Amino acid sequence: MNILVCISHVPDTTSKINFVENDTQFDTNGVQFVINPNDEFGLTRAIWFKEKQGAQVHVIHVGTAPADPTLRKCLAIGADKAFRIDTPAIDGMAVAKELAAFVAENPYDLIIAGRESIDYNGAMVPGMLAALLDIAFVPNCVGLEVDGNNAVAEREIDGGREKLKGSLPMVIGGQKGLVEESDLKIPNMRGIMQARQKPFEVLSPKGSENTTKDVLFEKPAPKAAVKLVPADDIDQLIELLHKEANVI
């Protein structure tokens, strides 16, 4: 089985979010970038398929050179080969088109992406990719088993779970649950050394057009101070929620 894991390269979850150039650009200064947490679950599941079922695991990112250490980390974790399509990721659809063009030329049995990236929060690239390739897609995927050409995937739905069956190739949008957090792979010294020898290709983009663009960022207005209610005056809280906030 050949697996492609789509990696998005995002600010660490603790990052302070600031903007520069008149609030048109994200300020990367001092920000630590990491593998998108949802993709980490997917990558670990892919490595599991490699160890248990002999899969080949490739990782791919659409973006610019600053993401290379993130891809090297994926190799150190156990991926066999990395690709970067060298164009800035501006629009989810353009990213999906670049990925689809790559997969059309290099078919995979299984494409694992993340539920959503924690910076753009689009939850869009994997679904678009699946639709462009006209293959099945399972978002919010919290369980995946593959047997030959058949896959059984579980997805989280509002208030529960749904178990689905389909045939490969398939795209999934993975998240916590696909593997447990305690099983997440972290690179060890040997992995890091091996990663240096592993193939890493930088590819030219097809030039997919961007039809969305973030033109201006704003930070939420500073919050008014919390209204504290004494613990022995719950009636006051109920009054405030009813009359002032209008929520009960």
Place this chain on the structure above:
Amino acid sequence: MSILLFAESENNKLKRNAAEIASYGAALAGELNKDCVAVSFNADNAQELGQFGVSKVFNVTNVPQQFDAHVYASVLTHYINSLGATHIILGSSADAKFLAPLVAANTDAAYAPNVVALPHEQQPLTVRRTAFTNKAFANTTLTAEVNIIGVGNNAFGTVEQAVDCVVENGTVEHAASHLKQLSISKETGKATIADADVVVSGGRGLKGPEHWHLVEDLAEVLDAATACSKPVSDMGWRSHDEHVGQTGKPVSTNLYIAIGISGAIQHLAGVNASKVKVVINNDPEAPFFKAADYGIVGDAFEVVPVLTEKLKAFKAQS
């Protein structure tokens, strides 16, 4: 030329969020002087969309009762093409977020998710959406011929504006399913985090799963969904389905009550979009107080039962 919106349904009835999506679509149609048309699937009460300004509904009846993204996306694609729709409005439920990217790919559309208001510019179409997991807003332009707006839960609200509404029940030739459903497990009769108006959430401060009746009793009085912080689900005190935050489910309810949750940046990121936040924590320095609207510094084990009882009395008389 029209605005097309997707009104979700379940068990042959429109879902609650259909009213908000209809309100948004009707408001946009009003601004652009276009028709507001909805597509629904197997909805017996599609007519009710008229209360929120929708003048025409195509209610499609030859699709599976159970949500099937690939099939539903092909039907929406059919209507977008046949009506020449330029603005497509969807919600932010798990199903809507599943559909939108498929529809976008089918129609080569531009798609902006998590939108919080009507477009503030039409040329180019510019919307405000949350980004960086609620730590910021982005103003995003959409410049394709078909543009899809994903409206955040509770971001716009419902606006009653009754118009004459024609429902056309019909069938549409659609794609075959890609996936076969093997099973579904869903708690019925319980509010879900995505649908509820109120979410009551518990953190590590509650000390153990045996104390969760505090959260559940309060939730019951408020008709609320229950949620928890990440360590609580990691330790298995509560099911993973309840984990909210940056790496869990997003919450954007009208009221979020956090009990014994410190307010770590990753937790706040996922719940900050909620309109009103109430925090109950015995540590006055807990970071959540900086993000909250109302707070009680106190012991949850004492405060919450009193709150539940008093709310019960309040609900009984109002």
